[in-house]
Amino acid sequence: MLTMKTIRTSLLSRTLLATAAVTLPVLAQAHPGHGLHGLSDGLAHPILGLDHLCGLLALGAVSARFRGAAAGVFAGAIAAALAGGILLGNVIGGFSGLEYALSLSLALVAVPLLWQRAGNLAVATAIGVVVAGVHAMAHGIELQGNAALLGFVLSSTFLLACGHALGRLLVAQPRVQAVLGAGVACFGLWSLLGA
Template identity: 35%
Template sequence: MKTTRIISSLATLSLILPASVQAHSGHDHSSFFSGLVHPVTGIDHLIMLLAFGALAFLAVKKTSTQLSLLAAALVAMVAGMAAGLNWGAITGIEGAIAASLLVVSAALWQVFSGSQMVTRMAVALCVALIFCHGYAHGIEASGNVSMFAVAMAISASALLLLGHRLAALTSSRWLSAGVASASLAYLLVA
């Protein structure tokens, strides 16, 4: 119950952070190269992808399940991009992206703190929030969207795998504190 309150509090906090968190404006969404570099230069994506890769490693023991979680995150991102292309802007997408950074931090903490059921729900929520990251790109995409999407998926895969491997080296609940600190610093200056 305590973890649920923490996750709810973090989601509420994301709503009071600056409304100008436009994590995706000002980026080129039209070429292979821009798709390749955006997950690295888009700090929100960098944090989320590395943290989710670590979460996949820490949340489950079986390697095949870990890789399935990473694949689910990629599918969610690409599906979100397709949805954004087709449905256009919706209210709250940037807030959901801001919340995703705080939720993944809480999920990392939860891995070391308690219930497997709550951990599974937090992981599922993170995958759903990764959909929002993709959706934002779909809204802003122009030009050669398919090349941008392929390149973004390649770069995102590398970051997910890097986060996965880093968690193998630093398996500590304080990883959550580092992700939360980086997320809050980014959100406060964005």
């Protein structure tokens, strides 16, 4: 029997398969050295760079813990950190430990996800600013041109919104949040070994 649930599941499966088919061939071009100057480069880079993808989705999931003015403070701080990081990266470039900072920031963003409580706004915001700023700085170095930077901002906003939606679904599932947080932390520590 055909039900709405079956139709939604089938549509989601086909959408995910089509997305994978389109994006997998370009995964190798998610990081520097590939002439990242256009809008499509900026759009693709946060999605195809696994470290950026994990960081932005995790930040979005953390944002789902806050409501009202607290949510506005968190979102505003993240937006300011993204803008500041892009400018710093574009103007002054990187520093010798940037790859280490990127890896450590992924482990750091897992802290609010591992908490079983609603979370402390000041701590979560401070962590979010560091994570967003460091990742945006890396993008500011790698992406050149206004179109690429616009693509980065649009793609980052989309990923934060997706992470927020995921966080809203999991707000009543602290164990699942903890597992996801542990996974992000492990990925950050694992990438630290290769930094």
